[in-house]
Amino acid sequence: MHIENVLLRPPVTASDRVLLEIQKAIVEGSIAPGSKMSEPELAKRFEVSRAPLREAMARLERCHLIERTPNAGARVVTLTPQGLLSLYQLREELEGLACRLAAENMAEGEITELRDLLDAHLQTQRVREGESYYQEAGDLDFHYRIILGSKNPYLINILCDELYFLVRMYRVQLGMNGPRVSRAFDEHKAIINAIANRDGELADLLMRRHIGASRQNIEIQLQNKGN
Amino acid sequence: MHIENVLLRPPVTASDRVLLEIQKAIVEGSIAPGSKMSEPELAKRFEVSRAPLREAMARLERCHLIERTPNAGARVVTLTPQGLLSLYQLREELEGLACRLAAENMAEGEITELRDLLDAHLQTQRVREGESYYQEAGDLDFHYRIILGSKNPYLINILCDELYFLVRMYRVQLGMNGPRVSRAFDEHKAIINAIANRDGELADLLMRRHIGASRQNIEIQLQNKGN
């Protein structure tokens, strides 16, 4: 009952490779939201046949980066306030659950590693103040480990494989760096403590708040962009 | 931002048709759990080429009915107590959320329809006492409508497209009919009332309990089977 996580395995096949490239392009916006995904065009651009390309597109649909209609083609998703709200409603619930389960199921060693990771991340953060990439990567890593710590394969699959690309897309395309960086560290720290104390209920609550705050932060950016 | 629900659209393409057939076969167990899914064999059996078959298998993987490993092939999932627990942990959380959102977002008309559905279902149930099929179908319909009522496209997608086939597989293959039928009606009724009163918090709680009870019921069957 081990569910493969396509993120964590090297791109063994051609469609794996193309998938990663297109995912990156969509998340970073170099393929514009709402634009049409022409199969012949993309196949030529990424130098593969249409077979692996279609396989990749099936997986892109799975992680909600494109929307397909039979016999009509696919388009890149568009970012909307409603979409963001729906996404974060889910994330709050699911990552809350992940925290609760992680508090029950994470090994002591995993918790220690998580602490070390946060410390290491804090240092690089101090050195390279303002560079949002490290914040992004570090934050992602933190959430990933907790999700994996839940040991629930379906939950892991949904969050890491299906929802997180969209989360990243919203954050990247709205240019997240901002003033939340330092506060996020404290919140992360508190969550780790709760997990280390095996207090699932508290960990759940803190994670929900953490994500709620993150959502509000993005919503502000989205409003600013709208005006 | 409308996410297509493959369940609710007629099978327009060949891979759609094959997908439905194989899903049915796996859920009902006529393709045994753990058995290998040979592409040439299945293509011949369902009278399609390997291209649409592979597309169907990609979607089977998406709803967790098969597990694939690159360059090695796919196997039907096996049912385990741990798997069931993981699945229902998620369901409790997600359908609880769905109820809360449904209480906020369902139109009055939809709620009325839901009531009518339950009443109609109750009558056929009385008439054909003991036939588990109607229970299955009616229960499914009830849950579906609430999920759709949440109006959260990601939530709908995960529950209806990705998780429900597995839920059905567990129930069908463990032969669910049992004594829970009548009590489930009362629980359904209470949930509808909470939604009608726009009491999301209560609806959430009741749905979690409802699913928890359902899980315990299945776990008992699973234990009996093991002994």
Place this chain on the structure above:
DNA sequence: CTCTACACAATTGTCGACAATTCCTGGGTA
């Protein structure tokens, strides 16, 4: 007798071409 290495068979991944459907354009009509 056991273990390793090689070669063969079978399966999966990929390719290019064909069929079916959709979308777009242009012409005709009210």
Place this chain on the structure above:
DNA sequence: TACCCAGGAATTGTCGACAATTGTGTAGAG
């Protein structure tokens, strides 16, 4: 001028064959 319908171009869905990889069985060495 606006609307509708037909025709053609382009795109998606499907097919059969080829290439690449895996698993297996066998032969040989230790």
